[in-house]
Amino acid sequence: MSFCQKSLYLGRERGVEMFKSAYILNMQTENIPVLEVNDIQATVLRPRPSPYRGQYVVLRIDDAAQGREMLRRIIPYVAPAEDWWLTTLPGWMGIAFTYHGLKALGLPATSLETFPQEFREGMASRAPILRDVGDSAPSNWEYPFGTPDMHVAIAIYAKDEESLEATLAMARQSHHDLPNISVVYRLRFSELPNGRNPFGFKDGLHNPNVEGSGAVVHPGSGRPIKAGEFIMGYPDELGVTASKPEPEVLRRNGTFVAFRKFQMRVAAFRKYVREQASSPEEEELIAAKMVGRWRSGAPLVLASDSDDPELGADQKRNNAFSYEDDMQGLKCPFSAHIRRVNPRDALKNELVATNLHQFLRRGTNYGPPLPEGVLEDDGVQRGGVFLLIGVHQRQQFEFVQSQWITDGNFISHGREEDPILGNSGTEGIFTIPKRPVRRRLHGLPQFVAVQGGEYCFMPGLRALKWLAGLEAGGMTE
Amino acid sequence: MTIAQRAQEKKPAATGIARPGAKAGQASEFTLISKLKPGAADRIRALLADGFTGERQKNTDRIATVHDLRFVIFDNDTRIIFASTFDGGWDTYIDDFGGIIPDEIDLLFHEFEGYPGINAPGIKDWIVAQQVTAVGFYSAYPQASVRDVWKALKIKVAVDTLLDIASN
Numbered sequence: 354m355s356f357c358q359k360s361l362y363l364g365r366e367r368g369v370e371m372f373k374s375a376y377i378l379n380m381q382t383e384n385i386p387v388l389e390v391n392d393i394q395a396t397v398l399r400p401r402p403s404p405y406r407g408q409y410v411v412l413r414i415d416d417a418a419q420g421r422e423m424l425r426r427i428i429p430y431v432a433p434a435e436d437w438w439l440t441t442l443p444g445w446m447g448i449a450f451t452y453h454g455l456k457a458l459g460l461p462a463t464s465l466e467t468f469p470q471e472f473r474e475g476m477a478s479r480a481p482i483l484r485d486v487g488d489s490a491p492s493n494w495e496y497p498f499g500t501p502d503m504h505v506a507i508a509i510y511a512k513d514e515e516s517l518e519a520t521l522a523m524a525r526q527s528h529h530d531l532p533n534i535s536v537v538y539r540l541r542f543s544e545l546p547n548g549r550n551p552f553g554f555k556d557g558l559h560n561p562n563v564e565g566s567g568a569v570v571h572p573g574s575g576r577p578i579k580a581g582e583f584i585m586g587y588p589d590e591l592g593v594t595a596s597k598p599e600p601e602v603l604r605r606n607g608t609f610v611a612f613r614k615f616q617m618r619v620a621a622f623r624k625y626v627r628e629q630a631s632s633p634e635e636e637e638l639i640a641a642k643m644v645g646r647w648r649s650g651a652p653l654v655l656a657s658d659s660d661d662p663e664l665g666a667d668q669k670r671n672n673a674f675s676y677e678d679d680m681q682g683l684k685c686p687f688s689a690h691i692r693r694v695n696p697r698d699a700l701k702n703e704l705v706a707t708n709l710h711q712f713l714r715r716g717t718n719y720g721p722p723l724p725e726g727v728l729e730d731d732g733v734q735r736g737g738v739f740l741l742i743g744v745h746q747r748q749q750f751e752f753v754q755s756q757w758i759t760d761g762n763f764i765s766h767g768r769e770e771d772p773i774l775g776n777s778g779t780e781g782i783f784t785i786p787k788r789p790v791r792r793r794l795h796g797l798p799q800f801v802a803v804q805g806g807e808y809c810f811m812p813g814l815r816a817l818k819w820l821a822g823l824e825a826g827g828m829t830e
Numbered sequence: 831m832t833i834a835q836r837a838q839e840k841k842p843a844a845t846g847i848a849r850p851g852a853k854a855g856q857a858s859e860f861t862l863i864s865k866l867k868p869g870a871a872d873r874i875r876a877l878l879a880d881g882f883t884g885e886r887q888k889n890t891d892r893i894a895t896v897h898d899l900r901f902v903i904f905d906n907d908t909r910i911i912f913a914s915t916f917d918g919g920w921d922t923y924i925d926d927f928g929g930i931i932p933d934e935i936d937l938l939f940h941e942f943e944g945y946p947g948i949n950a951p952g953i954k955d956w957i958v959a960q961q962v963t964a965v966g967f968y969s970a971y972p973q974a975s976v977r978d979v980w981k982a983l984k985i986k987v988a989v990d991t992l993l994d995i996a997s998n
Contacts, residue, residue: 591929591949704892706929748925755922762895762917765977
C-alpha cells in the first residue's frame with residue numbers, strides 16, 4: 354500500500370507540472386481521500402487522446418481457465434489512471450466485464466449476487482425503463498449486445514494507426530492460442546475532422562469534476578463531486594462508501610460502465626433542420642437550439658445569436674457558463690440536449706439533487722463523416738459509442754435517460770423528449786422559448802438509434818489480478 | 831381526445847426499478863402501513879395540526895410530483911397509514927429527497943416504528959416491507975402529471991384574462 358500511495362503521489366505531482374499553466378486543477382484538501390490512481394483504470398478518469406484511433410473488441414469466454422489465462426496476458430497492457438500522459442505508450446487498453454463474463458470466468462454465485470440489479474439483469478432487460486423502444490429496442494440491436502454472449506469488453510485507444518496496430522497485435526497475443534476465447538465483436542473508431550461528432554458539432558466538452566482525481570478541470574465543470582460516485586472505495590455524495598459487490602478486493606477502485614452504441618442519422622437531421630428553416634442562418638440556429646451549443650462548441654448561453662468559433666475553441670471559456678441568467682430558456686431552450694443531460698444550476702429551485710445524477714462520459718465516433726451538403730442517407734453506418742461511467746448506474750445513467758432524456762415532465766414539458774437522443778419509435782416535438790410566443794417544432798424523427806448496449810464492471814488493476822488468479826486468495830479452479 | 835392527450839398516451843411513465851404499488855397511467859399509488867411508536871399518535875396530531883401550510887406546503891410543492899398525500903391514524907392510536915398518489919416511481923427521487931430535505935422527511939416519519947431515516951442504507955427495503963399494494967386504484971386524469979395540472983391551471987387563468995381583455 355505504501356508503494357502505491359507513494360507512486361500515485363508522484364504521479365499527481367507530474368500532472369501538476371504538466372498542466373498547471375493551462376488549467377485549473379482540482380483543489381486538494383485534507384479531507385479528500387487520496388485516489389489510488391495507479392490501481393484505477395485510465396478509462397475511468399482520463400480523457401482519451403486527441404486525435405485518437407481505436408477499437409472496441411468484445412470477447413466470449415467458453416472456458417474459465419482460458420479466460421483467466423487471457424486476463425493474465427492482457428493485464429500488463431491495461432493502463433492505470435496515473436500513466437495516461439506517458440507519450441511512450443503506443444496505445445492502451447481498458448477492460449470491463451459483463452455479468453455473463455464474470456460468470457464465465459468462474460466468479461462464484463456468492464459474489465455475483467452482490468452485484469447491482471441492473472448489472473445482473475443486463476441493459477436489454479432495462480429497455481422499458483430506458484425507453485429503448487422502436488428502432489432502439491433490444492430486438493434490433495447488433496449481435497452480441499443484449500445476449501449472454503457478450504463477456505469481456507475491451508477498449509483500445511491509440512494516437513495513430515501504427516500505434517493502434519501495435520496495440521491490437523498485443524491484444525491478439527493474449528488469446529490467439531486459446532481456442533475457447535472468441536472475438537464476437539469488433540468496432541473501429543476514430544476522431545472525425547476537427548474533432549466534431551457525426552452531426553458536425555464539437556462535443557465531449559463537459560465532464561464532472563471528480564474530487565481528488567487530479568484530472569484536469571476546465572472552468573464550468575461545477576463543484577467537485579465525491580469520488581465515490583464514480584469509483585468504489587471512497588465516500589460518495591451521500592457519504593457512503595460502497596459495501597457491495599463482494600469481496601472488497603474485487604470492488605475496490607472499480608466502477609460500472611453503461612456501454613451504448615448509437616447510430617446517428619445525420620442526413621435525417623440535416624434534412625429536418627432545413628425543412629424548418631427559411632435561411633441557412635436559421636438552419637444553424639435551430640440546430641444549435643436543439644443541441645444547446647453551436648457547431649464550434651460555443652454554448653448558446655454565451656453566444657445566443659450566432660456561432661463564435663473562437664469561443665468554441667477556447668477550453669477556458671467554452672464550458673464556463675451557468676443558466677442563472679437564462680432561467681426563461683430564451684437563450685438555451687429547457688429542452689436542449691446539453692441542458693437536459695447536464696442541467697447545471699437550471700434546476701436549482703427544484704427538489705432534485707443534480708450531484709447524484711452525474712456520470713463520466715467517454716465518447717468516440719465511428720464511421721466516415723457524411724460529406725457536407727448531403728441530405729440523403731448514403732447507407733453508410735456512422736455514429737458514436739459512449740462509455741457512461743459511474744458507481745450508481747440507476748441514479749446516474751438510468752435516471753438521466755428515463756427522467757431527463759426521454760421525458761419532459763421535469764421541465765413542465767409534458768412528454769417532450771431530448772431532440773437529439775429522444776423520440777425513439779414516435780415523432781416528437783421540440784419547444785423553443787421565445788418572446789412574445791414560443792416556437793414549437795413538430796414531427797421530429799429519431800436522429801439517434803441505440804444499436805447495442807450493456808452494463809459492464811470495470812475493475813481496478815489489483816482486482817483484475819485477483820480475477821485472473823494472480824493475487825493471493827484470488828480466483829483459481 | 832385532445833391532441834395533448836394523444837401525445838401523452840404514447841408510452842408508460844418511466845419508473846426506476848419494479849416496486850409495489852398500483853399504477854393508473856403515469857400516476858402511482860403508494861400505501862404504507864406501519865405500527866407507531868408508543869405515544870406517537872398525539873405527537874403526530876400536534877405536528878400536523880396546521881396541516882400542509884407554510885414551509886411544509888412549500889417543501890411539498892417543491893417535490894412537484896405528489897398529487898396528494900394523507901396520514902391516517904387507526905387501531906386505537908397504534909398504527910398509521912401513509913397514502914399518496916404521485917407521478918412516476920417513488921424511488922426515482924428518493925435519494926434526492928434525502929439529499930435536499932432530509933429533516934422534513936424524517937420529521938414526518940420518525941414516529942413510524944422501525945423507520946431507519948431517509949438517508950439510512952436500509953430505507954428502500956424498509957419502505958418496501960411496509961408498503962401494501964392497492965387492489966383498486968382510480969385516477970380521473972391518469973395521463974396528467976402534477977406539473978401538467980399546474981400548467982393547465984395557469985393557462986386557464988391566462989386565457990380567461992385574455993378573453994376578458996378582448997371582450998372589453
